[in-house]
Amino acid sequence: MKRLLLSTLALSLLANVAQAADPSPTTVVAKATALGSGIYPENMDKAVRAQDDFYRYAQGAWLSANEIPADKSDWGTFMKAREDVQQQLRTIVESAAKDGNKRAGSDLQKIGDLYNSFMDEKKLNALGVAALKSELAQIASLKDKAAIARLIAHFHEIGVNTPIRAGVGQDSKNSSQYAVDISQGGLGLPNRDYYLKQDDARMADIRAKYKAHIEKMLTLAGEKNATAQADNIIALETALAKAQWTAVENRDPVKTYNKLAVSELNKMTPAFNWTSFVQAAHIHGKVNELIIQQPSFIKGFDESLNNFSLDAWKSYFSWHLISAYSPFLSSDFVNEDFGFKGATIAGIKENRSRDKRGVALTDQVLGETVGKIYVEKYFSPEVKQRTEKMVGYFLEAFKQSIETLDWMSPETKKQAQIKLSKISVKIGYPRQWRDYSSLTIKSDDLVGNLMRARKARYDREVAKLGKPIDREEWHMTPQTVNAYYSPEMNEIVFPAARLQSPLFDVNAEDAFNYGALGISIGHEISHAFDDQGAQYDGDGNLRNWWTAEDQEKFKKKTRVLVEQYNTYSPLPGHFLNGELTLGENIADNAGIVMALRAYKLSLQGKPAPVIDGWTAEQRLFMGLAQARRGKSREQRAITLIKTDPHSPGEFRVNGSLVNHPDFYSSFDVKPGDKMYLTPDKRVSIW
Incomplete structure (x- = not known):
């Protein structure tokens, strides 16, 4: 399952968002108060029948009227919420940057000086690549391939991409201990497809542009023979891609759990010395074994280490160092980096403004320091209490649902109930805030700030080894517009920023919010019981708690869901991978079922109101559609199809609803309608 990586890779150009035409938070509140339903009729396309395409019926007018902002690859409800948060964070960061009386070492000093170090474009332009001079010299000084193990360990510390990635997380088969993956x-x-799909014209074009991009970046850095170096880098990465596991293979938590002693690993990889690596990575003596997720890739990497020359590897590491830090160097590096990662890969038309990038960087580096201020200024205790109450109804809905399953035996139901009862819930923000007091931030040393921050994160992760599991830790900041379920912790986590308009409307009646926010609550809880999460018990251990017969029934149901999503095509010629997206599709399938059940429990026997002509069920489904509203550029959409375990919003809505009997009754869906599935083809799992 997901781990915290010891290596923090270069910041994504896609992480930030810009404003575009959409209801502002103030407008949303006003209209929700007037309507009471939370529904925006002006966003609907009433020329589309709900029974044929509910996604476009609910928001077709919005989809037609709203363009993706020039500096974005996506736009929609989640991106709008993230933009609102960025504006809030901007007030925090810029205020700290302007305060000339900050106490040295204080949170405000770190926030302000990190932002100022990014905003000093004149100094960065004067420096060029000089900030990386010592690191590039270290690569150039490599005397033999034996030193590569130590270099990779060092690159983990400063956040540079390498063939092997080390991460600290709970041991999946002993969740009371930390382990290194x-x-x-x-x-x-x-991903690997970009190297290996030889019959795909778009992939071939990207490979050609990638080679030109490498040449340009190496030339800017003063490297000689950039063309030959780029050829070596492409060849080396292609060899690594051939050895890599597919995204579907990586979803199997059993196959990706292979615990091996360092001595065993040294026998597997004659060219790569694991003893040197663990010593240089400062984990020697802290763990006796490593969990290898893809053993055959480790062997393939070792073969590449043996087959490619030392000079080729030097070029490869120089390239990845430059690529990781190019967004923080002079303008020529920044522009070239965006031109490929932003424009070519994601289809973004223009880079974000420097101030937006500076706020985003400060937020990512000093997440909980910024988050603490964010919570104090922008998060309401009432929203936290209301969400916690909703979660309670969802847990009860799951409890009742498990008992009514006609395909599960009493023995397995008992184990499922035990797991459900052990799910912990975190809402809003952590009880204990992360301490950044030892981190030095200077107003005139951007690259140094980043290297020190990444090293501090690395050290924090390594320090966990041998200690009890920190059950108070959060793996998202409060200002993150997202949520997650952790199978090893058996917990759901909803940051404060996820609990805001337009994803959650405090002035809309409950049914709407049980669709807009509640679908995510049900979604995250159901990850405990998707095809991956269901392999973990209530204590977070990878253990089979199913009877063989029940497990086969479960797999039979999920196979139907795989086949259903395999037929969905977001773009002509590009189909979803039902196996890659299975876990998220199960969670969407169960989430909408539980949203309606939880809402009915919340009524406590009272009749559900009809508001503005909408029944409670209809409002709930409309809330779901609004929360999943969005659109992507074609380049970005193709990347997501190949790499994202989530289906696009259109299919998260329509794909869930076609399986839900209450949707049929709520909108009078009948045979012949495009969203009609015969009962034998509908999938109901939880």
């Missing part, structure tokens, strides 16, 4: 990495393109 080793997983595949080392590619400069989004």
Whole structure:
């Protein structure tokens, strides 16, 4: 399952958002108060029948009227919420940056000086690549391939992409202990398909542009023979791509759990010395074994280490160092980096303004320091209480649902109930805030700030080894517009920023919010019981708690869901991968069922009101559609199809609803309608 990586990779150009035409938070509140339903009729396309395409019926007018902002690859409800948060964070960060009386070492000093170090474009332009001079010299000084193990360990500390990625997380088979995972990495393109799809014209074009991009960046850095170096880098990365596991293979938590002693690993990889790596990575003596997620890739990496020359590897590491830090160097590096990662890969038309990038960087580096101020200024205790109450109804809905399953035996139901009862819930913000007091931030040393911050994060992760599990830790900041379920912790986590308009409307009646926010609550809880999460018990251990017969029934149901999503095509010629998206599709399938059940429980026997002509069920489904509203540029959409375990919003809505009997009754869906599935083809799992 997901781990915290010891290596923090270069910040994504896609992480930030810009404003575009959409209801502002103030407008949303006013209209929700007037309507009471939370529904925006002006966003609907009433020329589309709900029974044929509910997604476009609910928001077709919005989809037609709203363009993706020039500096974005996506736009929609989640991106709008993230933009609102960025505006809030901007007030925090810029205020700290302007305060000339900050106490040295204080949170405000760190926030302000990090932002100012990014905003000093004149100084960065004067420096060029000089900030990386010592690191590039270290690569150039490599005397033999034996030193590569130590270099990779160092690159983990400063956040540079390498063929192997080390991360600290709970041991999946002993969740009371921390362990070190080793997983595949080392590619400069989004995934292995970009290197290996020889019959795909778009992939071939991207590979050609990637080579030109490498040449340009190496030339800017003063490297000689950039063309030959780029050829070596592409060849090396292609060899790594051939050895990598597919995204579907990586979803199997059993196959990706391979605990091996360092001595065993040294026998597997004659060219790569794991003893040197663990010593240089400062984990020697802290763990006796490493969990290898893709053993065959480790062997493939070792073969590449043996087959490619030392000079080729020097070029490869120089390239990835430059690529990781190019957004923080002079304008020529920044522009070239955006031109490929932003424009070519994601289809973004223009880079974000420097101030937006500066706020985003400060937020990412000093997440909980910024988050603490964010919570104090922008998060209401009432929203936290209301959400916690909603979660309670969802847990009760799951409890009742498990008992009514006609395909599960009493023995397995008992184990499912035990797991459900042990799910912990975190809402809003952590009880204990992260301490950044030892981190030095200077107003005139951007690259140094980043290297020190990444090293501090690395050290914090390594320090966990041998200690009890920190059950108070959060893996998202409060200002993150997202949520997650952790199978090893058996917990759901909803940051404060996820609990805001337009994803949650405090002035809309409950049914709407049970669709808009509640679908995510049900979604995250159901991850405990999707095809991956269901392999973990209530204590977070990878253990089979199913009877063989029940497990087969579960797999039979999920196979139907795989086949259903395999037919969905977001773009002509590009179909979803039902196996890659299975876990998220199960969670969407169960989430909408539980949203309606939880809402009915919240009524406590009272009749559900009809508001503005909408029944409670209709408002709930409309809330779901509004929360999943969005659109992507074609380049971005293709990348997501190949890499994202989530289906696009259109299919998260329509794909869930076609399986839900209450949707049929709520909108009078009948045979012949495009959203009609015969009962034998509908999937109901939880």
